[in-house]
Amino acid sequence: MVILLGNQKGGAGKSTLCLLLAYYLSSIQKAKVTVLDMDYQASVSGKFEKAKILENEPIYEVIASDLKYYPALLELLTQNTQEFVLIDLPGKMDDDLLIPVISSAELIICPFNYDEFSVDSTVLFSLVCKEINKFSPIVYVPNRIKSTVKYETKEEVDRVLTRFGMVSPNISDRIDFQRVGTVHIPAALIPVFMPALDFIFNAHMRKGASP
Template identity: 55%
Template sequence: MVIIIGNQKGGAGKSTLTLLLANYLTQNKSCRVTVLDMDYQQSISQKFEKAKILENTEPYDVLAFALSDFPVMAETIKHNPKDIVLIDLPGKLDDDGLIKVFKAAQVAVCPFAYDEFSFESTVPFALVLKKINPDVHILFVPNRIKANVKYEIKSDVNEQLNQLGLVTAPIADRIDFQRTNTFQTPLAVQALLLPVFDRIFKEFIHPYL
């Protein structure tokens, strides 16, 4: 199956969330995972290469790809339906290469924050995705939420996004996110992720496996 992680807004936490989800699926659920790093910064690929120097066996593969390369991968993905392919998308909507990626996805994970700029980037992404692929499950993840901040637009944002998909429980902000790599998720971060990832796996990933 194909899970895309995307949002137009830079800094939403797409790459980190992709990394965390890959760690969760391999370490907690023993799934076979491949990560396609299609983000321009390719930060996941860089972390993967650094981690390889220190460890022996990688828990999953990370491949750096451009959007234009996806059709080459599409047939391989079709023939391995039990494998999970996570795709970290670039933060844009104006590339025709996204169309085939969107069509291939069963699930889309969309990290966002409770501010107007993030909301105004998230909604167009979801609308375009739904137009291209009406069957995709869109999961909006409030990401790196600060516990001591009152978000005035939170209820309005949740109400509108729930019309396009599902808003999950929030993931709180922690400094430990910076210590995540392709071999481990810090324990403090795991505790924050489990309520969100367990629900995503049970309701939206496991039925495809």
């Protein structure tokens, strides 16, 4: 199953969410997972290489790749129908090489926040994805939500986003997220992100994880 994680807005937390989802699928759902790091910052693959240097056994594979190699990689990685291929997308949507990536998606996950700039970029990202791939479901993950802030536009934003897909339970803002790696997940974060990932898994991934 090919799953994209993306948003044009920097700081939405898509790379961290990609790491959390890879951990969730490989460790909790016992599924085979490969992450394609196509973000220009390469933060996921950077953490993966650092973990290997520290002699930690990886629980899933991470491949840093340029967009132009995607068709060949996809053909290899999707030979196993039970494997989850997670793709950390670049932050920009103005590259034609993204078209085959978005076209191949079976699920699109979009982290966002309830501020104006994040919502605008999320809607634009959704419009581009739906123009290229009309059939892939989109799940929006309210991410880095501060418990001390009242988001006055929350209901209105959720209503707009449900025109494109589903909105998951939110993930609270926690300093521990800075310590998330490809092997290590702080235990205190488990109850913070599990509701959102359980929601996504039960809604769209369970079939892909069946033996």
